[in-house]
Amino acid sequence: MNSLDRYFHIRERGSTLSKEIVGGATNFFAMAYLIVVIPATLAQAGMDYGAVMAATCIAAALGSVLTGLFANVPFAQAPGLGFNTFLVYTLCARYGYTWQQALAIVFISGLLFLALTVLPLREKLLDAIPMPLKFALSAGVGLLITLSGLISAGIVTADNNLLDIGRLVSPGPLLALAGVFFTAALLLHKVPGAMIIGIVAVAAAGVPFGVTVLPGHVTAAVDLSPVVFQLDFGGLLSQGVLPLASALLSLVFTDCFDTVGTLLGVAGDAKLTDNTGSFPGEGRAMMADAAATCAGALLGVTNVTTMAESAVGVHEGARTGLCPVVTGLLFLLALPFAPLAGAIPGAATAAAVIIVGMMMMSGISQITWKHVEISLPCFLMIVGMPFTFSITDGIALGCIAYVAVMICRKRAAMVNPWMYGLTALFLAMFALQVLA
Secondary structure (H helix, E strand, O other): OHHHHHHHOOOOOOOOHHHHHHHHHHHHHHHOOHHHHHHHHHHHHOOOHHHHHHHHHHHHHHHHHHHHHHHOOOOOEEEOHHHHHHHHHHHHOOOOOOHHHHHHHHHHHHHHHHHHHHOHHHHHHHHHOOHHHHHHHHHHHHHHHHHHHHHHHOOEEEEOOEEEEOOOOOHHHHHHHHHHHHHHHHHHOOOOOHHHHHHHHHHHHOOOOOOOOOOOOOOOOOOOOOOOOOOOOOOOOOOOHHHHHHHHHHHHHHHHHHHHHHHHHHHHHOOOOOOOOOOOOHHHHHHHHHHHHHHHHHHOOOOEEEOOOHHHHHOOOOOOOHHHHHHHHHHHHHHHHHHHHOOOOHHHHHHHHHHHHHHHHHHHHHOOOOOHHHHHHHHHHHHHHHHHOOHHHHHHHHHHHHHHHHHHOOOHHHOOHHHHHHHHHHHHHHHHHHHO
16 A cells, blocks of 8 residues: 555545545446447448457556556546547548558557657647636536436437437436436435446346346457557558548547546546646646557557546546556456446446536636636637537637637737647648548
């Protein structure tokens, strides 16, 4: 215990060994759905389902452990769902790349992101974002993960990008809503491990109702050979320069600002940040994210990113890198039992995700809403994240609106010069997505 405390500064950060372990385990259960969802998505591009399942577990373990040991922050990593759909529907279906070429593009984007994190440019871009927008990050991420929880539970449906109410009388949504109130009751009574208890309880209750579907096979063979080291750099220019430039800029910016949004949003909500909105280990966490993306591409998955579900573990009291180390080790332990771990339904994780999303809304109280030059960009950033289902797009809307409003208010000189550069890059990203 003493060696762990010295390395991770557990007591110094107001945490305990039990809080870190429970937080890490809660993160794992909140993220376990990725074990089956990611291979199901990438299989549409022709990738081997079982190999991607194994690669997902290893990539999540590698990214989480690296973040914990190198950055000592309580944020877990895993291949992001948005990046998987981007590979399948944009890189492969729209641009015409093979999945091997798409993985090569992911690898290059990871190297570019890594270069960005080690350059002073990273700090200048982050420092350029006004403090009110950093407060808005927390609320925006909270709404995004709340929407994600509502959709995964079936409380809300998202067919053809149109949101609607789900069938609330069906077992999944009913169990999810029951889980919300059950978890809330546990939190009110200050029961340790309330989030993980809620997840396990709903998952168990879902078995007789068919919500939790136990797999036919509890174990699965670990074979990475169909996808590992399959990157193809030879034909990246076969589709032209514009699609490649659009793909790289989109991946780098999305990986960077999804990570920034999650890190600053969750850290700010947990009171881990200082008066500038930064926190110790921020730069190292981004380096770990970028390195994990490169490693993930070699393994056979898309961009590994800091997961918003990390907020669940943070709200269990986790404050150090021991939390993601526990999460990563659980992903490794789950590797031969991946089908069983992936059986945890969205209805089970929804309660924890929804409650944490609610808690993350506290950041809006720090925003001065009576000044339009502040309130409008913050509002667009907050609503932009759930409405576009993208942290990066929400940040882009907020930054572009801030610069535009400040110019209209004849306060252009008050805007950090780096903010103009950041806004120009966001506009270039959107333009390339349209033109490619």
